[in-house]
Amino acid sequence: MNLADVARRAGVSPATASRALSGHPHVAEVTRARVWEAARALEYVASPEATGLARGTTGRVAVVVPHLARWWFGAALEGLGTVLREGGRDLLLYRLGDAGSRQAFFDELPTRRRADAVVLLGFGVDERERERLDRIGVGIVAAGTRVGSHPSVSIDDHAAGRQAMDHLLHLGHRRIGTIVAADPELDLAQPAGRSSAYRAALADAGITPDPALSVTVTWSPESGARAMGELLGLADPPTAVYAHSDEIALGAVRTLRRAGLRVPEDVSVVGIDDHPLAAMTDLSTVAQPAAEQGELAGRMALAGLAGEPVDPVVTVPTRLVIRGSSGPPQAAGRRWRRS
Structure with a gap:
């Protein structure tokens, strides 16, 4: 027919x-x-x-993500999809996969305009990739990161990191470890603000950073567990740990408990995200609204398609959520009591 x-x-x-x-x-x-x-x-x-x-349109908005399994991407994608659906637009999803798939995607992008706008979720681009995006002649919106002068919505990673670090410092911790999350193949724009916050908070407290207290791992709970093992192996382990994400923080808590240490009496742990499991496991964290970032990105894309003004940069607030994984350090010269 x-x-x-x-x-x-x-x-x-x-x-x-x-x-x-x-x-x-x-x-x-x-x-x-x-x-x-x-x-x-x-x-x-x-x-x-x-x-x-x-x-003259496709009725679709392309959404590009580096991962689907991680909580933030799923939550942001759900918020974005809801807004696009309500706006009468279909969502065309692209997952970048590994570095080779990513290069192939951007190589082919200008020759296959299949959407009226593109939303990038949670990853940065280099100059070559930005040029390929500009060549397709559609609106670009970034969520969870910033991409050149294109409209973007994200949290302030430095402010979030300071909320976590200042909480630990206010509790009285002075020897604070950090577990840095990195994904060098896909995430060209690492949340550098979370690392700068660690250094700035220590500097403001008059504490000289100890390089041994900073461990860089890939973004997974298993990596967080291994990193916590490295920190426990130090001659003078930290009394508190600030992790770049809740998933990494939960891995660190697992290692601590398997070592017979108490959280927070022996070691305090704070993450960032407010992952759904954070409340279930009593993890102190800095909450960021992932779904809201996706919703805002969707509204930006729809507004651009309608020819309406779009805010160039939207920063959504974060908030400290204090739960049972953080507390004051024990007295100097303490001995860890096995639980």
Whole structure:
């Protein structure tokens, strides 16, 4: 079945049938209803490509993510998808995968414009990739990071890191370890603010950073567990640990408990995110609204497509959530009491 069949059954021209099915405002309601009735009777399905060709759009927004398994990406994607669906746009999802897949994606991008806008979730781009994005001639929005001068929504990573570090310092900790998260293959724009916050907080407290207290790992709970093992192996282990994410922090807590140490009496742990498991495990953290960032990115994309003004940079606030994994350090010269 094609559009001509629908038009013939409804007793209208193909042009009128097309306008009725695409929601054109200059179609009488009685005519629109007759065309839709004919389309349903014939089980007609409009070709997205043909419809887009007629109106100069695809009706889709491309969303590019480096990961799907991590909590932040799933939550942001859910918020983004809800807004796009309510705005009448389909979501076209691209997962970058490894470095080779990422390069192939950006190589092919200018030759296959399949969407009216592109939203980048949680990863930065280099100059070459930015140039490829600019060449496709559609609006670009970034969520969880910033990409050149394109509209973006994210948290202030430095401010979030300071909330975590200042909390530990206010509790009285002076020997604080940090577990830095890195994904060198995919995340070219690391959350550097979370590391700068660690150094700045120590400097403001008059503490000289000890390089041995900083461990860089990949972004996973297992890596957090291994990093905590390294910190426990030091001659003078930390009394508190600030992790770049809750997933890493939960891995660190696992190692501490398996070592027979108490949290927070022996070692305090604070993360960033407010992952759903953080409340269940009583983890102190700095909460960031992941779904809200996705929703805001979706609204930015829709506003740009409608020709409406878009804020160039939106920073959503974070907040410290104090739970049972952080507390004051034991007295100097303490001995760890095995639980």
